[in-house]
Amino acid sequence: MSSTTKTRVRRALRTIVIIAIGMTVVFSLNGAARKPKKDKASWFNASRGMLMFPLASDTFPQTSDELAASLIEGWKRTPLLLPPDSQPVTAVGAPPVMAALTINLSNASIDPKRKTVSPARNAKVEGTMRVGRLELHGDAIRINQSFINLGMTADEARLDLRRDKAGKPQLALVEAKSGQMTFSATQRDIEDLMLAGAKQGAGRMGLSVQSLRLNFVAENDRTLQVKMRLGTKFTFVGAGLNFTARVAIDDDMNARLTDLSCSGDDVLGPLIINFIRPALKKVNNSQRPIMSFPGSEMRLHDVRFAVDDALHVKATFGRGERVAQMK
Numbered sequence: 001m002s003s004t005t006k007t008r009v010r011r012a013l014r015t016i017v018i019i020a021i022g023m024t025v026v027f028s029l030n031g032a033a034r035k036p037k038k039d040k041a042s043w044f045n046a047s048r049g050m051l052m053f054p055l056a057s058d059t060f061p062q063t064s065d066e067l068a069a070s071l072i073e074g075w076k077r078t079p080l081l082l083p084p085d086s087q088p089v090t091a092v093g094a095p096p097v098m099a100a101l102t103i104n105l106s107n108a109s110i111d112p113k114r115k116t117v118s119p120a121r122n123a124k125v126e127g128t129m130r131v132g133r134l135e136l137h138g139d140a141i142r143i144n145q146s147f148i149n150l151g152m153t154a155d156e157a158r159l160d161l162r163r164d165k166a167g168k169p170q171l172a173l174v175e176a177k178s179g180q181m182t183f184s185a186t187q188r189d190i191e192d193l194m195l196a197g198a199k200q201g202a203g204r205m206g207l208s209v210q211s212l213r214l215n216f217v218a219e220n221d222r223t224l225q226v227k228m229r230l231g232t233k234f235t236f237v238g239a240g241l242n243f244t245a246r247v248a249i250d251d252d253m254n255a256r257l258t259d260l261s262c263s264g265d266d267v268l269g270p271l272i273i274n275f276i277r278p279a280l281k282k283v284n285n286s287q288r289p290i291m292s293f294p295g296s297e298m299r300l301h302d303v304r305f306a307v308d309d310a311l312h313v314k315a316t317f318g319r320g321e322r323v324a325q326m327k
Contacts, residue, residue: 042290042291043255043288043291044291045291045292046292046294047118047119047292050150050181051152051293052172052294053074053171054074054075054078054170054171055070055073055074055168055169055170056069056074057070057169060096060127060129060161062094064092064093064098067094067095067101068091071089074169074170077117078114079112079114079116080108080110081108081110081111086104088104088108089101089102090103097129098132099132099133100131100135101131102136103137104137104138105141105150106137106138106141107139107142108138108142110143112143112196118164118165119164119165120162120164120165123162123164125160125162126161126163129160129171131154131159132155134152134154136150136152138151139151144192144193144196145196147185148185149182149183149185152180152181153180154173154178154179155177155179156176156177157175157179158173158176158295158297159171159172159174160294160295173294173295174293174295174297175297175319176298176318178316178317178318178319179317179318180314180316181316181317182315183311184312185311187214187216187311190311194212195209208234209231210231210233211229211230212229213228214228216307218305219246222304224247225244225259226243226245226246226247227242227243228242229241229242230242237266237268238266238268238269239264239266239268239269240266240269241264241276242263244259244260245259245260245261246259253291253299253301253302255287257284257286257287258285260281260283290303291315291317299317300316300317301315301317
Protein backbone atom coordinates (compact mmCIF):
# COMPACT_ATOMS: atom_id res chain seq x y z
CA MET A 1 0.00 0.00 0.00
CA SER A 2 1.45 3.36 -1.00
CA SER A 3 2.04 6.12 1.58
CA THR A 4 -0.67 8.25 -0.07
CA THR A 5 -3.22 5.45 0.22
CA LYS A 6 -2.25 4.79 3.84
CA THR A 7 -2.77 8.46 4.63
CA ARG A 8 -6.22 8.43 3.05
CA VAL A 9 -7.15 5.30 5.01
CA ARG A 10 -6.04 6.88 8.30
CA ARG A 11 -8.02 10.03 7.55
CA ALA A 12 -11.09 8.03 6.64
CA LEU A 13 -10.86 6.01 9.85
CA ARG A 14 -10.45 9.18 11.88
CA THR A 15 -13.59 10.57 10.27
CA ILE A 16 -15.53 7.44 11.21
CA VAL A 17 -14.35 7.77 14.81
CA ILE A 18 -15.55 11.38 14.96
CA ILE A 19 -18.92 10.43 13.49
CA ALA A 20 -19.23 7.53 15.91
CA ILE A 21 -18.66 9.61 19.01
CA GLY A 22 -21.06 12.24 17.72
CA MET A 23 -23.80 9.67 17.22
CA THR A 24 -23.60 8.47 20.81
CA VAL A 25 -24.83 11.83 22.02
CA VAL A 26 -27.14 12.49 19.11
CA PHE A 27 -30.04 13.52 21.37
CA SER A 28 -28.56 16.98 21.76
CA LEU A 29 -27.79 17.81 18.15
CA ASN A 30 -25.61 20.76 19.09
CA GLY A 31 -21.99 19.90 19.11
CA ALA A 32 -21.62 17.27 21.81
CA ALA A 33 -19.30 15.31 19.54
CA ARG A 34 -16.49 17.54 20.71
CA LYS A 35 -14.91 16.26 23.89
CA PRO A 36 -14.85 19.07 26.45
CA LYS A 37 -11.36 20.33 27.20
CA LYS A 38 -11.85 20.60 30.96
CA ASP A 39 -13.13 17.93 33.33
CA LYS A 40 -15.89 20.19 34.65
CA ALA A 41 -16.88 21.70 31.31
CA SER A 42 -20.51 21.13 30.37
CA TRP A 43 -21.56 19.00 27.43
CA PHE A 44 -23.55 21.88 25.92
CA ASN A 45 -23.15 25.64 25.95
CA ALA A 46 -26.49 27.49 25.84
CA SER A 47 -24.63 30.67 24.88
CA ARG A 48 -24.45 29.29 21.34
CA GLY A 49 -28.11 28.43 21.02
CA MET A 50 -31.61 29.74 21.51
CA LEU A 51 -30.65 32.04 24.42
CA MET A 52 -28.77 34.49 22.16
CA PHE A 53 -30.48 37.08 19.94
CA PRO A 54 -28.35 39.06 17.43
CA LEU A 55 -28.99 42.76 16.91
CA ALA A 56 -28.12 44.95 13.95
CA SER A 57 -27.92 48.33 15.70
CA ASP A 58 -24.94 49.25 17.86
CA THR A 59 -27.15 51.37 20.11
CA PHE A 60 -29.73 49.87 22.42
CA PRO A 61 -33.23 49.85 20.84
CA GLN A 62 -35.54 52.46 22.36
CA THR A 63 -38.91 51.28 21.05
CA SER A 64 -40.55 47.94 20.30
CA ASP A 65 -40.41 48.70 16.56
CA GLU A 66 -36.68 49.45 16.77
CA LEU A 67 -36.14 46.21 18.68
CA ALA A 68 -38.06 44.15 16.10
CA ALA A 69 -36.22 45.76 13.17
CA SER A 70 -32.83 45.26 14.83
CA LEU A 71 -33.53 41.59 15.54
CA ILE A 72 -34.74 40.87 12.01
CA GLU A 73 -31.70 42.58 10.50
CA GLY A 74 -29.39 40.88 13.01
CA TRP A 75 -30.55 37.40 12.01
CA LYS A 76 -29.31 38.08 8.48
CA ARG A 77 -25.72 37.57 9.62
CA THR A 78 -26.55 34.17 11.15
CA PRO A 79 -27.40 30.77 9.62
CA LEU A 80 -31.08 31.50 10.31
CA LEU A 81 -33.18 32.39 7.26
CA LEU A 82 -36.63 33.80 8.02
CA PRO A 83 -39.65 33.05 5.80
CA PRO A 84 -40.35 35.82 3.27
CA ASP A 85 -42.45 38.72 4.58
CA SER A 86 -42.59 37.22 8.06
CA GLN A 87 -43.11 39.40 11.14
CA PRO A 88 -41.45 37.24 13.79
CA VAL A 89 -41.33 39.73 16.67
CA THR A 90 -44.30 40.77 18.81
CA ALA A 91 -43.66 43.09 21.75
CA VAL A 92 -45.73 44.56 24.55
CA GLY A 93 -44.09 47.63 26.01
CA ALA A 94 -40.77 49.19 25.07
CA PRO A 95 -37.16 48.64 26.14
CA PRO A 96 -35.66 48.62 28.67
CA VAL A 97 -38.71 47.21 30.52
CA MET A 98 -41.23 45.16 28.55
CA ALA A 99 -44.29 43.23 29.61
CA ALA A 100 -43.86 40.56 26.93
CA LEU A 101 -41.68 39.64 23.96
CA THR A 102 -42.64 36.84 21.58
CA ILE A 103 -40.33 35.60 18.83
CA ASN A 104 -41.81 33.24 16.24
CA LEU A 105 -39.24 31.48 14.08
CA SER A 106 -41.61 28.78 12.84
CA ASN A 107 -41.07 27.68 9.23
CA ALA A 108 -37.66 29.36 9.15
CA SER A 109 -34.64 27.49 7.83
CA ILE A 110 -31.04 27.10 8.94
CA ASP A 111 -28.20 27.06 6.45
CA PRO A 112 -25.59 24.66 7.96
CA LYS A 113 -22.92 26.06 5.62
CA ARG A 114 -23.06 29.47 7.29
CA LYS A 115 -21.05 29.80 10.48
CA THR A 116 -22.29 31.21 13.76
CA VAL A 117 -20.01 33.70 15.48
CA SER A 118 -19.44 32.70 19.09
CA PRO A 119 -20.04 35.12 21.98
CA ALA A 120 -16.95 36.95 23.18
CA ARG A 121 -15.60 35.82 26.53
CA ASN A 122 -16.04 38.23 29.42
CA ALA A 123 -17.87 40.64 27.11
CA LYS A 124 -18.77 44.01 28.61
CA VAL A 125 -22.46 44.53 29.37
CA GLU A 126 -23.59 47.59 27.40
CA GLY A 127 -27.24 47.59 28.38
CA THR A 128 -29.96 45.57 30.07
CA MET A 129 -33.53 44.75 29.14
CA ARG A 130 -36.13 43.14 31.37
CA VAL A 131 -39.10 41.18 30.01
CA GLY A 132 -42.00 39.88 32.06
CA ARG A 133 -42.67 36.99 29.67
CA LEU A 134 -40.26 35.92 26.91
CA GLU A 135 -41.37 33.28 24.42
CA LEU A 136 -39.65 31.68 21.44
CA HIS A 137 -41.56 29.44 19.03
CA GLY A 138 -39.76 27.42 16.40
CA ASP A 139 -42.02 24.84 14.80
CA ALA A 140 -40.92 23.09 11.61
CA ILE A 141 -37.50 24.75 11.32
CA ARG A 142 -35.85 23.32 8.24
CA ILE A 143 -32.22 22.15 8.09
CA ASN A 144 -31.39 20.68 4.68
CA GLN A 145 -34.34 18.32 4.11
CA SER A 146 -35.05 17.75 7.80
CA PHE A 147 -37.29 19.55 10.28
CA ILE A 148 -36.89 20.20 13.99
CA ASN A 149 -39.10 21.88 16.58
CA LEU A 150 -37.74 24.24 19.23
CA GLY A 151 -39.39 26.21 21.99
CA MET A 152 -38.42 28.37 24.94
CA THR A 153 -40.19 30.40 27.60
CA ALA A 154 -38.76 32.56 30.38
CA ASP A 155 -40.55 34.52 33.10
CA GLU A 156 -39.10 37.65 34.69
CA ALA A 157 -36.26 37.53 32.19
CA ARG A 158 -33.19 39.74 31.98
CA LEU A 159 -31.31 40.13 28.71
CA ASP A 160 -27.90 41.81 28.56
CA LEU A 161 -26.54 43.59 25.50
CA ARG A 162 -23.10 42.14 24.74
CA ARG A 163 -20.77 41.65 21.78
CA ASP A 164 -19.80 38.51 19.92
CA LYS A 165 -16.25 37.71 18.83
CA ALA A 166 -16.77 39.78 15.67
CA GLY A 167 -17.78 42.80 17.75
CA LYS A 168 -21.44 42.60 16.73
CA PRO A 169 -24.18 43.28 19.31
CA GLN A 170 -26.44 40.56 20.66
CA LEU A 171 -28.90 40.10 23.50
CA ALA A 172 -28.12 37.26 25.91
CA LEU A 173 -30.69 35.75 28.24
CA VAL A 174 -28.73 35.76 31.50
CA GLU A 175 -31.44 35.53 34.15
CA ALA A 176 -34.99 34.24 34.55
CA LYS A 177 -37.15 33.35 37.51
CA SER A 178 -38.23 30.23 35.64
CA GLY A 179 -38.00 28.93 32.10
CA GLN A 180 -38.42 25.95 29.82
CA MET A 181 -36.74 24.72 26.64
CA THR A 182 -38.11 22.03 24.35
CA PHE A 183 -36.79 20.11 21.36
CA SER A 184 -38.40 17.47 19.20
CA ALA A 185 -37.73 15.82 15.86
CA THR A 186 -38.80 12.59 14.22
CA GLN A 187 -36.29 9.79 14.12
CA ARG A 188 -36.27 9.99 10.32
CA ASP A 189 -35.52 13.72 10.37
CA ILE A 190 -32.66 13.21 12.83
CA GLU A 191 -31.28 10.43 10.65
CA ASP A 192 -31.45 12.55 7.49
CA LEU A 193 -29.96 15.55 9.25
CA MET A 194 -26.98 13.64 10.61
CA LEU A 195 -26.51 11.66 7.41
CA ALA A 196 -26.18 14.90 5.44
CA GLY A 197 -23.53 16.16 7.85
CA ALA A 198 -21.70 12.84 7.83
CA LYS A 199 -21.62 12.72 4.05
CA GLN A 200 -20.25 16.23 3.82
CA GLY A 201 -17.45 15.64 6.31
CA ALA A 202 -16.53 12.14 5.21
CA GLY A 203 -16.52 13.00 1.50
CA ARG A 204 -13.49 15.23 1.99
CA MET A 205 -11.63 12.20 3.35
CA GLY A 206 -12.42 9.88 0.46
CA LEU A 207 -15.05 8.02 2.50
CA SER A 208 -18.59 7.49 1.23
CA VAL A 209 -21.34 7.31 3.85
CA GLN A 210 -24.21 5.35 2.33
CA SER A 211 -26.74 5.11 5.13
CA LEU A 212 -27.43 5.94 8.77
CA ARG A 213 -30.09 4.40 10.95
CA LEU A 214 -30.95 5.35 14.53
CA ASN A 215 -33.08 3.83 17.23
CA PHE A 216 -33.99 5.58 20.50
CA VAL A 217 -35.31 3.75 23.56
CA ALA A 218 -36.24 5.68 26.70
CA GLU A 219 -35.59 3.39 29.69
CA ASN A 220 -37.25 6.11 31.75
CA ASP A 221 -37.60 9.87 31.37
CA ARG A 222 -34.00 10.42 32.50
CA THR A 223 -32.25 7.59 30.63
CA LEU A 224 -31.94 7.16 26.89
CA GLN A 225 -30.49 4.29 24.85
CA VAL A 226 -29.18 5.09 21.39
CA LYS A 227 -28.40 2.56 18.67
CA MET A 228 -26.95 3.49 15.31
CA ARG A 229 -25.97 1.64 12.17
CA LEU A 230 -23.63 3.40 9.78
CA GLY A 231 -23.14 2.05 6.26
CA THR A 232 -19.96 3.27 4.56
CA LYS A 233 -17.72 2.54 1.62
CA PHE A 234 -14.05 3.23 1.04
CA THR A 235 -12.81 2.78 -2.53
CA PHE A 236 -15.80 0.52 -3.32
CA VAL A 237 -15.24 -1.69 -0.24
CA GLY A 238 -18.09 -1.77 2.27
CA ALA A 239 -17.87 -1.20 6.02
CA GLY A 240 -20.92 -1.63 8.24
CA LEU A 241 -20.62 -0.20 11.75
CA ASN A 242 -23.04 -0.69 14.65
CA PHE A 243 -22.91 1.57 17.72
CA THR A 244 -24.73 1.59 21.03
CA ALA A 245 -24.70 4.12 23.86
CA ARG A 246 -26.60 4.98 27.02
CA VAL A 247 -27.15 8.48 28.41
CA ALA A 248 -28.33 8.85 32.01
CA ILE A 249 -29.07 12.11 33.82
CA ASP A 250 -28.78 12.38 37.61
CA ASP A 251 -30.47 14.76 40.06
CA ASP A 252 -27.48 17.14 39.92
CA MET A 253 -28.04 17.60 36.18
CA ASN A 254 -24.97 15.68 35.10
CA ALA A 255 -25.12 13.44 32.04
CA ARG A 256 -23.15 10.19 32.12
CA LEU A 257 -22.29 8.41 28.88
CA THR A 258 -22.02 4.63 29.32
CA ASP A 259 -22.28 1.31 27.50
CA LEU A 260 -20.48 2.64 24.43
CA SER A 261 -19.84 -0.23 22.06
CA CYS A 262 -19.06 -0.80 18.42
CA SER A 263 -19.21 -3.85 16.17
CA GLY A 264 -18.47 -4.17 12.46
CA ASP A 265 -19.56 -6.20 9.47
CA ASP A 266 -19.16 -6.22 5.68
CA VAL A 267 -15.56 -6.35 4.44
CA LEU A 268 -13.88 -3.50 6.33
CA GLY A 269 -16.15 -3.25 9.37
CA PRO A 270 -14.31 -5.80 11.58
CA LEU A 271 -11.01 -4.06 10.78
CA ILE A 272 -12.23 -0.51 11.37
CA ILE A 273 -13.70 -1.21 14.82
CA ASN A 274 -10.17 -1.88 16.10
CA PHE A 275 -9.39 1.77 15.43
CA ILE A 276 -12.69 3.04 16.83
CA ARG A 277 -12.84 1.17 20.14
CA PRO A 278 -9.89 2.96 21.80
CA ALA A 279 -11.52 6.34 21.04
CA LEU A 280 -14.86 5.18 22.45
CA LYS A 281 -13.13 3.84 25.55
CA LYS A 282 -11.83 7.34 26.34
CA VAL A 283 -15.37 8.75 26.29
CA ASN A 284 -17.15 5.83 27.92
CA ASN A 285 -18.25 6.46 31.53
CA SER A 286 -17.54 10.17 31.21
CA GLN A 287 -19.76 12.46 33.28
CA ARG A 288 -20.20 16.22 32.95
CA PRO A 289 -22.78 18.91 33.68
CA ILE A 290 -25.35 18.97 30.89
CA MET A 291 -25.50 22.69 30.19
CA SER A 292 -23.88 26.03 30.95
CA PHE A 293 -25.67 29.37 30.60
CA PRO A 294 -24.61 32.86 29.45
CA GLY A 295 -24.92 34.21 33.02
CA SER A 296 -24.05 32.78 36.41
CA GLU A 297 -27.55 33.48 37.79
CA MET A 298 -29.28 30.59 36.01
CA ARG A 299 -29.24 26.88 36.70
CA LEU A 300 -30.59 23.84 34.89
CA HIS A 301 -33.36 22.36 37.05
CA ASP A 302 -34.58 19.31 35.17
CA VAL A 303 -34.32 17.40 31.87
CA ARG A 304 -36.71 14.76 30.58
CA PHE A 305 -36.76 12.45 27.54
CA ALA A 306 -39.73 10.93 25.74
CA VAL A 307 -39.77 8.72 22.65
CA ASP A 308 -42.67 7.90 20.36
CA ASP A 309 -42.37 8.42 16.61
CA ALA A 310 -40.09 11.31 17.55
CA LEU A 311 -37.48 12.19 20.16
CA HIS A 312 -38.66 14.80 22.68
CA VAL A 313 -36.42 16.65 25.14
CA LYS A 314 -37.77 19.07 27.75
CA ALA A 315 -35.62 21.09 30.14
CA THR A 316 -36.48 23.58 32.87
CA PHE A 317 -34.15 26.27 34.15
CA GLY A 318 -34.16 29.39 36.27
CA ARG A 319 -32.65 31.14 39.24
CA GLY A 320 -31.47 29.42 42.39
CA GLU A 321 -31.52 25.78 43.32
CA ARG A 322 -33.30 23.01 41.52
CA VAL A 323 -37.09 23.27 41.80
CA ALA A 324 -39.74 20.59 41.86
CA GLN A 325 -39.54 17.96 39.13
CA MET A 326 -41.54 18.35 35.95
CA LYS A 327 -44.84 16.58 35.71
